[in-house]
Amino acid sequence: MSALKKALFVSVLFVFVSAASAAELKPVKYVFLFIGDGMSIPQRMMAEEYLKKTQNTGLRINAMPQQAITTTYAANSFITDSAASGTAIACGAKTNNGAVGVNEKGERLESIAEVAHKSGKKVGIISTVTLNHATPASFYAHRANRGQSYDIGLDLVASGFEYFGGGGINGHKGSKNKEGVEQEDIFDLAKKAGYTVCRTQEKIKALKRGTDKVVAIGSETDLPYAIDASEDGLKLADFTKQAIELLDNPKGFFMMVEGGKIDWMCHANDAATTLSEIIDFDNAVKKAFDFAEKHPSETLIVVTGDHETGGLTLGFAGTGYASFIELLGSQKASLDVLKKTFADYAKKNPEASFDTMKALITEKSGLIFAADGKGKNGTMILTAAEQEELATKYGDKKYDELSNAVIRFVNHKSGLAWTSNAHTALPVNTTAWGPGADAFFGMIDNTDIAKKLKQTVIQPQRQRRVFRR
Ligand SMILES: [Zn+2]
Known part of the structure; x- marks a missing residue:
C-alpha cells in the first residue's frame, strides 16, 4: 500500500470510528461532585490507614480508578480559602479569597451547576454546614464577599435548583435595609418561589418522591459531627440518598455534596473527629456508587477537596517510624x-x-x-x-x-501532628469514576474540574471500564 493510500485508509477509518462513537455516546446523564472541605491526601490517608488497621478495608473514594493531583491556589494567594477554591471548582476560574461565583473584577461566572440546570438537568446542593456557606454558595451565588449571607440566601432562592439539603441558612432573617425596611425571611421567600421548606428531620424524612423543589434543613446551623451524632439523626449519606430519589428524571441530574466540617476540625487539629467526618463523607459517596451500579454507563462520580487544612502530617517526632x-x-x-x-x-x-x-x-x-x-x-x-x-x-x-x-x-x-490552625497550599487529589472520568489524571488545577465537568455535561463521553476493588 502506498503512503498516500495508507494515509487515506487511516483517515477514513478514523472518520468511521468517530461517527460511530458520536452516534452511540451521549453527554453524561448523572453527575456527582463530592467535595471534602479541608481534605487533602494526608486526611484521606489517615482514614485509609485507620480503616485498614481496624476493619481491613479502605475508603471508597481512594479506590476510584482515576486520580489527579490538583493545585488549589487562589488568584491573590498561594493559600486559598473555601470561597476562592469553591468558585474555581464550580466555575473554572481563579478568583480572590472571599469571592463567591465572581472573578477578581467582580464579574459573574457561570457554575457547572448552572450549566447543568440550563441543559435541563435537575440540580442538588448538599452540605453538612449551612447551605449558604462558601463551598455550596459557589455553585449558585455571585457575590464579592462570602460574608454576605443574606444576599447569598437570595441567590439560593433565585437559582431554582431542585434540592438543597443539610445544614441551615445562616442569616436567613435578614435585617433592616438602608431605608429601614425589614428584609423578608429567606425561608418565606423560598416558599413563595415554590420550594417545599422542611425545617425538622421528621418533615424531611416524610418527603415524598415527586416533590418538585425542596429546601431540607436538617439543623438550623450545621449538622452535628459524626462522632457526636445520634444514631437516628440524618447524616450526609441520608441527604445524598434522598436527593438521588427526588432528582432522578429522564434528563438526569447534577449533584454537589460537601463534607463541610472536615475542615472545621482540621482547623482545630482534632484528628479523631476529622477521621469520623471523612468516613461519614465516604458513606455519602457510597450512596452515589449504589446508584451508579444501576446506571454504570450514565453516571460520573468525581471526588475532590477544596484545600488542605491544618498541615496534617502522618508522622510524629515522638513515635519515629511507627504509626498507631x-x-x-x-x-x-x-x-x-x-x-x-x-x-x-x-x-x-x-x-x-x-x-x-x-x-x-x-x-x-x-x-x-x-x-x-x-x-x-x-x-x-x-x-x-x-x-x-x-x-x-x-x-x-x-x-x-x-x-x-x-x-x-x-x-x-497516634503518630500524627499538625503545623497550622489555618489552610495550607498542599495540593489535593481528585478521584473519578464513570464516563468522562478519563479526563482526570496527572497534575491538574482546581479550575480544570469545572472545565472537565462542563464538557461531560455538554459533550458525548466514552464510557470507561468499571474497576472494582
Ligand atoms: Zn477552612
Missing part, C-alpha cells in the same frame, strides 16, 4: 463536646480535685493515667509531663486549654 492511627478510635467526642463536658463537670463539682477528673478524661479520650508516669509508644498511657500539663490546666480552670491538650496527646500517641 488506630488509637484515634479511642476518642469518643469532638473537641467542641470535650470543652463543654470538662467545663460543665468543673462547674457542677467546684471542689473536685484533678484525680476525680481523670476518669472523665479517660472515658472521653482513651488517655490513660499510669502512676509510674513513663508512658509507652503504641498505647494511650500518658507520660508524667503530659499528666502534669493536664493537671495544671485544670488547676488554672482553663478548660478549653485542657481539652486542646487532651486532643494534642491523642494525636501524638
Whole structure:
C-alpha cells in the first residue's frame, strides 16, 4: 500500500470510528461532585490507614480508578480559602479569597451547576454546614464577599435548583435595609418561589418522591459531627440518598455534596473527629456508587477537596517510624463536646480535685493515667509531663486549654501532628469514576474540574471500564 493510500485508509477509518462513537455516546446523564472541605491526601490517608488497621478495608473514594493531583491556589494567594477554591471548582476560574461565583473584577461566572440546570438537568446542593456557606454558595451565588449571607440566601432562592439539603441558612432573617425596611425571611421567600421548606428531620424524612423543589434543613446551623451524632439523626449519606430519589428524571441530574466540617476540625487539629467526618463523607459517596451500579454507563462520580487544612502530617517526632492511627478510635467526642463536658463537670463539682477528673478524661479520650508516669509508644498511657500539663490546666480552670491538650496527646500517641490552625497550599487529589472520568489524571488545577465537568455535561463521553476493588 502506498503512503498516500495508507494515509487515506487511516483517515477514513478514523472518520468511521468517530461517527460511530458520536452516534452511540451521549453527554453524561448523572453527575456527582463530592467535595471534602479541608481534605487533602494526608486526611484521606489517615482514614485509609485507620480503616485498614481496624476493619481491613479502605475508603471508597481512594479506590476510584482515576486520580489527579490538583493545585488549589487562589488568584491573590498561594493559600486559598473555601470561597476562592469553591468558585474555581464550580466555575473554572481563579478568583480572590472571599469571592463567591465572581472573578477578581467582580464579574459573574457561570457554575457547572448552572450549566447543568440550563441543559435541563435537575440540580442538588448538599452540605453538612449551612447551605449558604462558601463551598455550596459557589455553585449558585455571585457575590464579592462570602460574608454576605443574606444576599447569598437570595441567590439560593433565585437559582431554582431542585434540592438543597443539610445544614441551615445562616442569616436567613435578614435585617433592616438602608431605608429601614425589614428584609423578608429567606425561608418565606423560598416558599413563595415554590420550594417545599422542611425545617425538622421528621418533615424531611416524610418527603415524598415527586416533590418538585425542596429546601431540607436538617439543623438550623450545621449538622452535628459524626462522632457526636445520634444514631437516628440524618447524616450526609441520608441527604445524598434522598436527593438521588427526588432528582432522578429522564434528563438526569447534577449533584454537589460537601463534607463541610472536615475542615472545621482540621482547623482545630482534632484528628479523631476529622477521621469520623471523612468516613461519614465516604458513606455519602457510597450512596452515589449504589446508584451508579444501576446506571454504570450514565453516571460520573468525581471526588475532590477544596484545600488542605491544618498541615496534617502522618508522622510524629515522638513515635519515629511507627504509626498507631488506630488509637484515634479511642476518642469518643469532638473537641467542641470535650470543652463543654470538662467545663460543665468543673462547674457542677467546684471542689473536685484533678484525680476525680481523670476518669472523665479517660472515658472521653482513651488517655490513660499510669502512676509510674513513663508512658509507652503504641498505647494511650500518658507520660508524667503530659499528666502534669493536664493537671495544671485544670488547676488554672482553663478548660478549653485542657481539652486542646487532651486532643494534642491523642494525636501524638497516634503518630500524627499538625503545623497550622489555618489552610495550607498542599495540593489535593481528585478521584473519578464513570464516563468522562478519563479526563482526570496527572497534575491538574482546581479550575480544570469545572472545565472537565462542563464538557461531560455538554459533550458525548466514552464510557470507561468499571474497576472494582
Ligand atoms: Zn477552612
